[in-house]
Amino acid sequence: MAKFLLKSTYTVDGVKGLAVDGGSKRVEVVRAIVENAGGRVESMYFGFGGHDTYVVCDLPDHKTAAGLAIAIRAAGGVDTRVEPLLTAEEIDTATEQHAGYQPPGR
Template identity: 60%
Template sequence: MAWFLLKSTYTVDGLKGLVKDGGTKRAEVVRKMIEDAGGRMESMHFAFAEDDTYVLCELPDQKTVTGLAVAIGATGSLSVRITPVLTPAEVDEVTRMKTTYTPPGQ
């Protein structure tokens, strides 16, 4: 399982739907969608700024999260951007990895 931050922006039609349904119903719809895809929603927040929603979730893989983003985007109600995120423990693992790298030109 991997962690992702889904950032979305509502279209006019999406905002109309939000006004009709309310935030709690939207959060439950998103939670169910993520769970049906084999994942878990950690949190969902509304911002109405550069991005309108932030969803932190754990999903099986990149294909799964991309499939969700495509399905959401295809409705025309939201545009979604995916950001893979790491836990502190995963960053610890990454920083202990031994790799060799030569910068360009050296």
């Protein structure tokens, strides 16, 4: 499984739904959709800065993450962005990949 960060900002309708349902209900809904996609929610937090919710979750792959984001955004209550998260070990492996990139002008 791969780890992802889902950052969401509520639409006006989404905020209205949050006011009715409360935060705990939203966590249940998020947990259900992630689990139905074959994943697992590690944590969910609410914020009031750049985004309204932050969900750290494990999902089977990037296609699943994209499908989840599309389904959530298409529903219209939140604008969701998905970011892959990498462990230090994954970065260590990535630094061992020598792509042979040469910047322009060199």
